Amino acid sequence: MAKSNASALPKVKNTMSWKNSFKRDWQLYLLLAFPVLMVILFSYAAYPGLRMVFMDYKPAKGYDGSAWVGMETFVKIFKDKDFHRALRNSVVFNLLDLLIGFPMPIILALILNELRFQRFKKVSQTVLYLPHFLSWAVIGSVAYTMFRPSTGLANIALMNLGVIKEGIPFLTEKWHWAVSYLLIGVWQTMGWGTIIYLAAITGISGELYEAAMIDGANRWKRMWHITLPGIKGTVVTMLIMNLGRIMGSNLERLTAFENSQVKDFQYQLAVYIYEKGLQNGKFSMSTAVNLFQSLVGVMLVLIADRVAKKLGEEGLL
């Protein structure tokens, strides 16, 4: 992102010496010192801690006292059944998330753009953005209120209507849970996700639509041949950014829908890292999985970016 910005500007060679520019802009460097100090202290200072993936880190012994074990931690992880389960769940659920969750804001944006009544459009946009502003704790607890088998509103309503005899375990049986988890995820992101696409749609020239109208293109044809190609760049960028999240899941989201009956599916890499690490004290294993997760994420973004550029899109980096 930063890079593309820098290269977009006309490259002015800064010929001034460091001494002179510091003399002129020392106040700017002073301002910069604050954020730089923050990232060094709280982000960069944690990087050396990554060496524990090659150690058998024991909290009591610290970095100095723990033994170096080379690649042993990784060997242990790739034999670990819990890791296999977490990896499978992460990949499957995140792919499904992408499959269902990614097109939804695009479709919604196209529809919102076509809505005739401005007032209705405004109000519905405001309402649709709401879930984005709620914490997972709130969403999770509201979901339980709605979907508990015996006391959840959805089940009460269905039972009173005589559709079902027994409550559906929306959140307490793993296959039902999988569907609920995914749909609630889509629900949370769909409204807010439209903003980016709506902004892109405003950038499309109105003349194109006029020309299409004269040629007799109907609404769907215009959507397909003008609006969608018009926002293609944005779609590709968003897709690249989302690909990086194939490995990582949101721990808050996962824990908000946690219960003992759905552990089979809920156990994803984020949960593995948290539970193995902070709850069971397996620091090296947890960190190694964490590192694996972020490296795969970065790699996926880089590959997706390369592919996008090959296909003639702008890409991200």
Added chain:
Amino acid sequence: MAKKNEEVVRGAEMSSPDGSRAISKFRVSDLVMIIFVTVLCATCVVPFLHVAAKSISADSYVIAKNIYFWPKGINFEAYKSIFKDGTLVYAMGYSVLVTVIFTVLGLLVCTCAAYPLSKKRLKGKTFFTFVLMVPMYFTAGIIPSYLLMKDLNLLDNMWVLVWPLIYSPYNMLIMKTFLQSNIPDSLEESAFLDGASNIQILTKIVIPLSKPIIATLALFYAVGRWNSYADNMYYIKTDKLKLVNYKLYQMVASASEAQSATLSEAAAVTSTPEVLQAACIMFVTLPIICLYPFAQKYFVKGAMIGAVKG
């Protein structure tokens, strides 16, 4: 900026084929789209109506599963026990405090980073941008961060909820983009020639001109802090230092297992757990729901600038 975009939208709509000729012609597809959007909107509102109704209904109706979207046997016992118990109220006050401190410091750090980096003439700009962007793409992970916080003596400390997240590359990019496109260089150059220092230019010219983006970023920071609690899970054990959303999570997580909310035993006897839980959810959610309609347009503005960068 948003206004301009709206005009563009409206302009596009006017000149759009249906707009000019057939604006009065209401098609089936219009109806389908309106129904679709209405249903989606309903899914965003209905659950909260239900929880709100439940939270002020009488126990007997709730036990009889008779509450939909309208409260029956209205009473505020559950809210009273929340206030009598006091833990959630305390957590709420504490969360407000943390959020305010976080927002103020966050804006400060953000400005300190964005203003210098918005200057083309700054030597070493690429280097500093790189240094400040890397953490967005690569973090060391939970355990190394946890040990770092331990070394910094920040575990079980209010400030661990403030300092580590205070610098946000994303917000910095938004502000930098705004400054680059909205503050003309000539304005600063003339001030510079008049002998103003960089910091004077920042405080006297740039900040007053950046009020809209500062409002937007303040909301980003505030809502971000208010809603997230993962760091709370990692770094904080003491009950008094937990944010209100984390408290709610713990209550509901334990309730979904044991079927009972746990404010404290004394409070729990006055209302059935379900009513009490609904009241707790509303108590935590209300500040956001009240603030949200007013704050929303600032958010959209910020997200649009972010999107341009995207």
